[in-house]
Amino acid sequence: MRLYIAGGCGEHGRNCFYMQGETICFLVDCGVMAGESGGGYPRLSQEQIHSLDCVFLTHSHADHTGALPWLLQNGFCGPVIATQDTMIQLSPILPEAVPLESICPGGSGCFRNLKVEWGRSGHCAGSVWYRFTENEKTILFSGDYTEDTLVYPCDALRGKTADLAVLDCAYGKDETPFAISCDALVSQVAVLLKKYKLLLFPVPKYGRGLELRKLFADADLKTEFYGDALFLKNLNRVSEDPFWYTAQGAKWCTAAPYSGQKAGIVFISDPQLRTPEAKGLADAALALGGHGVMTGTVENGTLSERLIQQGQMTIARYPVHLNWAQYSALAARNQFKQIIPYHTGVFSAPSTIAF
Ligand SMILES: [Zn+2]
Ligand SMILES: [Zn+2]
Known part of the structure; x- marks a missing residue:
């Protein structure tokens, strides 16, 4: 598998991850960078857009979904997969979507050859993390994630294995409990x-x-x-x-x-x-x-x-993401071979990672 980072690492906003598997190509999220004159769209080529089999969304916020209309204008016509709550929240910009709950009831299922596991990520109603497996290779996306939540449940990531994990670290080096x-x-x-x-x-x-x-x-x-x-x-x-x-x-x-x-x-x-x-x-x-x-x-x-x-x-910030201490604790509680922090300008990552 190969991960191409189309946005969201080394910057805050425009979260978009292009996954190239052996039999399937898909996006995880398709966000915009707020306030950019050129639109702040993900770094995706026409070729990549046309190769896509589907898009998985972690949640409805614009930094994860705001470029969907742009993606459709640029020729994407495959299924967008999201939780029903995310679909309802996005109904003004996303007329059609496939409910995640229908293809992965109870938290696991398949999209073609891709094994999909998901859980609630504690960030807002409808927000999820994903763990994808194709031919023994696994990648995990935390989405916008927090276990410290007063209202939204989080299915905490524990003991998960992955060859690569892309984890929320939106508050950079902050370690405040x-x-x-x-x-x-x-x-x-x-x-x-x-x-x-x-x-x-x-x-x-x-x-x-x-x-x-x-x-x-x-x-x-x-x-x-x-x-x-x-x-x-x-x-x-x-x-x-x-x-x-x-x-x-x-x-x-x-x-x-x-x-x-x-x-x-x-x-x-x-x-x-x-x-x-x-x-x-x-x-x-x-x-x-x-x-x-x-x-x-x-x-x-x-x-x-x-x-x-x-x-x-x-x-006066209220935390709805992970900081460095929480990111490190999450990494220690799972078995990830390689980890990339996203959602922050503080840490950068290579644009392409094969695993
Ligand atoms: Zn969010
Ligand atoms: Zn976000």
Whole structure:
């Protein structure tokens, strides 16, 4: 087998891995690099695109799926395989897909000659890791992965063998334990809440927002919670789906629609504040003396970046990936002959690896 890295190693974004087997060629993810003028698409040739038998997706985030329309425009017409939850989240850009659950029920199965194993990766609803085997050669992709999760289950990778593993190491050389990061975030939010009364949290459509809501409930943060329509819809799903959400039955799953209240925490399902609705909501909250809190990566040229530059938004990370300590622990708990860290500009990798 041969892995060709089309994006995602030595950089943050554009995650895309081209696999050339003996009888099958496939992609794992097809993301875009945010904010790049040329589109920030994966480094794939026309020949590679035309050779593809299928695409496997780890989850719906744009750094893993945003180049799918570009891939289709460039002639790919094979099946895209993803969990049903990922398919629903991607329905605006991906009209058709094959549910992973249908070809690999219960976590394992085959696509032609390729043996496929998968498990939940703890990063958001629908997110998975993959282990592929063809003719005795095995490669594992962690996808965006974390075992330290408050809301999303993770089928922890333990005792797995692989000739090559591509593992999440998005936080580079950072070694801060999860609990310390959470405590620091809660303390910082408590201080900001005291100062500004009204805090605005721009969060991804799927993932980190619910984790934050649970964290603030566990920390008994005394304030009111609000969210936009998608955030409230996602909160409701927690009690309905025990497969993708761990934290059922608790009182924490509450928030109200935001309508101009002057105090509380407001979740907006648009991390970079790109949509007119998100901008309008942010403007309204800031006009009331509110302050923004960015818990993930800020993208260039966005309203979130501008608010940070103007001192109207504070960065306080909530971890939804692995750092160096967690990456090293994961490597030690499995038997991988070769490992490549991805999702970070801190570590680079060769563009092609044969095994
Ligand atoms: Zn992600
Ligand atoms: Zn990612």
